[in-house]
Amino acid sequence: MEQEQLEQTTALIAQDFGLVNASSPFTEGELLEAIANRVAEMLTENKDLLLSYMYRLDIDEGKIRFALSPLANEPAYLALARLILNRQKQRAITKLSYKPPKLDEWEF
Template sequence: MDQFTLVEQSYHLIRKDLGLEEEMEFGKEENAADRLLTFLTKQINHLLDHDLNKLLNALYRIDIPENKVKDLLHGSKQGEIAKNLAQAIINREKQKVMTRQQYQP
């Protein structure tokens, strides 16, 4: 699986798990991973400011360990919390995509 496909499939899982209404368009000429991180950081910032419970529930559904979430919330600099959470979500969703790909018949 190429990197673009991996990022795109991860995005669809993230969108479903976080219940995001806003869509992101991918362009082959752009760095999809960077665009996804920027897009998701913006969404996470919004949830941190307006709906922390929704974010925490989504992190649980995505299967980010509670101790990792606590470390990211308390160990990150103020302006980096959303970006670090977004990166953790992306990494976990990529793992899910790769595992599903590996075990497909």
């Protein structure tokens, strides 16, 4: 993932999931680990809030159900973290693609 996209993705995730060290640069693996830790915490403390966040992020409900099922290939917290990361990467790409040009004449 390119650096600008990674920074945008980190900012989006930090905003939604309250990652504390989001100001320091993350690699994609470190970001996935941070999300997974937060998701694991939310699964035990407030699963409804986690599912609400995922709904708000527009993550496919079928994918969420599969990630939470015993048939999933990896632990639920990690599968959900991957879904979140992938969705936020898509959002970051969209934001960067449609970034408006800077208007110099509007500066005060």
